[in-house]
Amino acid sequence: MKSRIERIWTPGVLLACVGAASLALASSHMDAPLITLDDAANTADVYAFRSNSDGMAYLTTALSVYPFEEPGIGPNKYNFDDRVRYSIHVATGDDLAAGRPTLSYHFRFSTGYKTNQTILQSYLGVIGTVGDAAQNLTQSYRLTQENHRTGTVTDLTPPGYKMLVPPNNQGIATPLYNIDNDGENPARDGVALASSLDAYTAQTIYSLPGGYRTFAGQRDDGFYGDIQSIFDLLQLRSPGIDAQGGYNVHTVVLDIPLQALGGADQVVGVYASTSRQKQTVLRKDGPKESGDWVQVARQGNPLFNEALVAIADKDLYNRSSPEVDAALFAKYAEEPELAALLNDLVFGGDMVALETGRTDIAGIFIPDLIKVDLSTGAARLAGGGADDVANPDDAGFSRLSVFGGDALSSTVQAGLPGFAAGTIPGGWPNGRRFGDDVVDIAVTALISDLRNDPLVINGPAGDSVDANDIAYNKVFPYAATPLNGRNHGHGH
Numbered sequence: 001m002k003s004r005i006e007r008i009w010t011p012g013v014l015l016a017c018v019g020a021a022s023l024a025l026a027s028s029h030m031d032a033p034l035i036t037l038d039d040a041a042n043t044a045d046v047y048a049f050r051s052n053s054d055g056m057a058y059l060t061t062a063l064s065v066y067p068f069e070e071p072g073i074g075p076n077k078y079n080f081d082d083r084v085r086y087s088i089h090v091a092t093g094d095d096l097a098a099g100r101p102t103l104s105y106h107f108r109f110s111t112g113y114k115t116n117q118t119i120l121q122s123y124l125g126v127i128g129t130v131g132d133a134a135q136n137l138t139q140s141y142r143l144t145q146e147n148h149r150t151g152t153v154t155d156l157t158p159p160g161y162k163m164l165v166p167p168n169n170q171g172i173a174t175p176l177y178n179i180d181n182d183g184e185n186p187a188r189d190g191v192a193l194a195s196s197l198d199a200y201t202a203q204t205i206y207s208l209p210g211g212y213r214t215f216a217g218q219r220d221d222g223f224y225g226d227i228q229s230i231f232d233l234l235q236l237r238s239p240g241i242d243a244q245g246g247y248n249v250h251t252v253v254l255d256i257p258l259q260a261l262g263g264a265d266q267v268v269g270v271y272a273s274t275s276r277q278k279q280t281v282l283r284k285d286g287p288k289e290s291g292d293w294v295q296v297a298r299q300g301n302p303l304f305n306e307a308l309v310a311i312a313d314k315d316l317y318n319r320s321s322p323e324v325d326a327a328l329f330a331k332y333a334e335e336p337e338l339a340a341l342l343n344d345l346v347f348g349g350d351m352v353a354l355e356t357g358r359t360d361i362a363g364i365f366i367p368d369l370i371k372v373d374l375s376t377g378a379a380r381l382a383g384g385g386a387d388d389v390a391n392p393d394d395a396g397f398s399r400l401s402v403f404g405g406d407a408l409s410s411t412v413q414a415g416l417p418g419f420a421a422g423t424i425p426g427g428w429p430n431g432r433r434f435g436d437d438v439v440d441i442a443v444t445a446l447i448s449d450l451r452n453d454p455l456v457i458n459g460p461a462g463d464s465v466d467a468n469d470i471a472y473n474k475v476f477p478y479a480a481t482p483l484n485g486r487n488h489g490h491g492h
Contacts, residue, residue, distance in 0.1 A: 168482060245469035338446060
């Protein structure tokens with residue numbers, strides 16, 4: 001095995017290895033044929049990690065939609081869809097292994113205009129305060145909790161409480177997002193202190209009864225990877241280019257107090273979904289929806305539907321629940337086609353990446369929920385990198401999670417074989433943080449053997465894209481500032 005590892009790490013072979021290993025890796029931006037036709041409901045990424053803030057312990061969760069959202073368009077702009085239900089699901093106790101949600105948190109949006117007697121859909125002037133007279137199109141939302149064990153639905157939004165969505169970052173119309181509050185400048189980098197957040201973001205962070213915190217709005221796309229060249233006949237570049245660089249997404253972020261989940265001494269599972277109502281009637285005054293909610297997309301861990309599930313089952317995955325993953329989709333994790341492609345295209349038929357019996361890969365993806373150990377204390381967070389003076393990554397943070405030495409200590413799990421008792425990954429696949437390099441982590445796991453004691457870890461390997469195009473926030477809502485529609489670039 002050592003000679004094979006050395007072959008991977010010779011310069012010419014490394015590039016080839018990365019190309020083949022990344023054959024289908026792209027997070028959830030364009031994961032299945034049908035959902036690519038429905039941007040507002042198309043899940044891009046899901047995040048879940050343990051956090052602490054102001055003396056409270058949280059499970060932080062986030063869902064982003066609208067892949068490849070171009071900053072700064074007109075006359076209409078990207079918005080949350082009033083006809084879509086955006087949901088974050090949490091499984092606790094026995095529900096985790098079964099893949100069924102214990103609690104679901106549903107976001108529903110409403111859109112209104114100051115006036116519709118204008119071509120200026122979004123901005124009538126420079127926006128000084130979220131929702132002011134210059135913000136023509138204004139969205140608000142409500143948040144409900146559904147308890148699947150009791151059947152109760154609780155409105156977490158107090159009566160009369162209006163939670164607003166901040167404006168998109170257009171540029172001149174939205175200067176407070178940008179450096180020196182100047183709409184001609186690029187977007188501000190992320191910050192380490194809540195007091196340093198831009199005004200629009202700070203104004204739309206809402207604290208709710210029971211300790212919940214929520215935010216919904218446009219953010220930078222926090223996923224990074226050289227997806228463009230991967231799908232251009234595997235002709236990778238060195239250095240790689242971030243194919244998501246310069247794009248935004250629409251993101252909902254929810255802090256769930258651990259006390260609402262039964263405390264910290266447990267592992268929970270998180271996934272997200274989008275749904276539309278069953279019937280749509282086209283009328284002169286616009287579509288009218290009615291009937292039961294029908295799921296149109298879902299995601300748990302990054303990469304599963306994209307990199308492992310065959311085309312024949314991709315749309316079925318999006319319509320189904322993690323409860324059926326063991327029966328319908330486990331075969332794709334246990335016998336990953338990607339491993340066979342690695343062996344054929346890179347290693348000339350040598351079985352370096354194990355093709356069968358991958359209980360280690362199935363343990364990550366089946367059922368497809370992000371598993372988060374809440375007993376570890378707060379996860380280390382990414383800022384702007386180790387050299388960012390104002391907002392450095394937390395000490396010990398690694399984009400490669402445990403493959404980069406970033407580990408946490410659990411009080412409820414035995415931990416990884418060969419490590420100190422209770423040692424588990426500091427990032428994905430123990431939760432997923434903003435900044436986790438999920439492409440490199442997944443490739444490294446696939447060419448390693450994590451089934452036995454001791455573990456056989458090859459790599460790390462990756463796509464030569466090692467950072468996001470803008471620094472993350474280390475405070476709620478964690479996702480980075482939306483890029484300026486007037487001043488941004490792609491492919492950097």
